[in-house]
């Protein structure tokens with residue numbers, strides 16, 4: 027960092043402060059993680075300089091030999107990782123992956139089923155403030171109040187009633203396995219396309235700790251920066267190319283021969299220009315890391331940690347939506363603890379524990395207040411923490427929440443958080459101070 031320190035000390039100090047924050051706090055936001063230094067090196071590397079509109083072998087710019095190599099490698103590694111026949115690594119984010127996938131399979135105004143945002147879905151699954159809700163006719167399905175799991179009876183009824191052209195499964199705050207096989211059965215009954223958004227469990231799926239969507243879904247989208255522990259970005263995959271009843275999307279097909287070409291053209295030129303080649307090279311690095319046996323050890327530990335955190339909190343009287351977790355996500359309803367999600371987020375942050383407020387299914391509070399928080403274990407697991415540390419973290423969370431106006435206690439816990447973080451160092455050599 028010496029160049030930056032000398033040339034722009036202002037932004038250097040800001041980056042340094044963010045590093046200290048990441049180092050000295052417990053990161054429990056379920057969608058965040060810490061990449062390896064190698065991923066960061068690639069993401070901050072020379073490929074940030076290169077324009078490469080197009081795809082390997084078919085670019086609109088010269089000088090693309092090496093970016094072609096990086097993109098081909100990223101694709102091939104992702105194919106191996108997920109067992110996919112087709113991969114597009116260019117989407118700048120998960121939202122753009124979703125936009126390109128939806129634009130491939132749908133025409134404006136088409137009907138789509140997606141999980142309600144307040145029941146664990148994502149903005150791009152039909153929220154009225156998002157392109158998805160504005161361009162398409164989204165109908166929401168829900169989880170059951172008693173179980174916190176997808177209400178497949180409702181999904182079936184809605185599918186029969188609305189005959190959706192596409193069904194999306196997956197979400198941002200769904201702690202249980204996504205049951206791709208059950209969604210497939212329903213999609214087959216109504217002749218709908220099935221799209222899986224695996225942004226959250228992608229790393230668990232890549233390592234076989236969560237069931238795979240690859241043989242059930244027509245198209246799969248993901249982010250690369252959550253459990254997959256890569257750089258911030260998106261990706262689109264298909265298990266098989268061209269096996270879909272693609273006459274349904276033929277009016278949009280133009281000159282393309284198969285669906286993969288259509289997806290490629292929806293990403294670029296459809297919704298993006300030049301790919302972020304530095305990020306694509308960093309994706310390649312992350313995929314290689316995820317292919318190593320040690321990654322499976324890591325993802326198993328993520329889930330073991332989440333289960334321990336959930337069961338310890340349960341033993342302290344917390345209501346965990348769905349009664350536990352199969353993944354890295356824990357959704358906690360704080361109603362019986364007489365604190366809102368917003369206040370819980372704030373007082374935990376004062377102690378150096380970062381979580382996010384989150385609506386719980388059937389929440390009576392607004393998205394700005396919420397009755398719950400979402401907690402996740404990918405980042406603390408990357409630091410090396412295990413079940414014993416999860417028990418300590420659950421103790422700390424509880425001590426703060428039951429006494430959230432006690433600033434003295436919160437300050438004490440902040441010191442304990444710092445000590446715990448010191449025992450699990452982060453990016454030791456990134457900054458010298």
Ligand SMILES: Cc1ncc(COP(=O)(O)O)c(C=O)c1O
Nearest residue numbers: 119120121148197198223225249
């Ligand atoms: C299920 C799901 N899909 C898509 C996205 C969007 O990803 P991004 O923030 O990269 O646009 C997210 C991000 O939180 C997500 O959880």
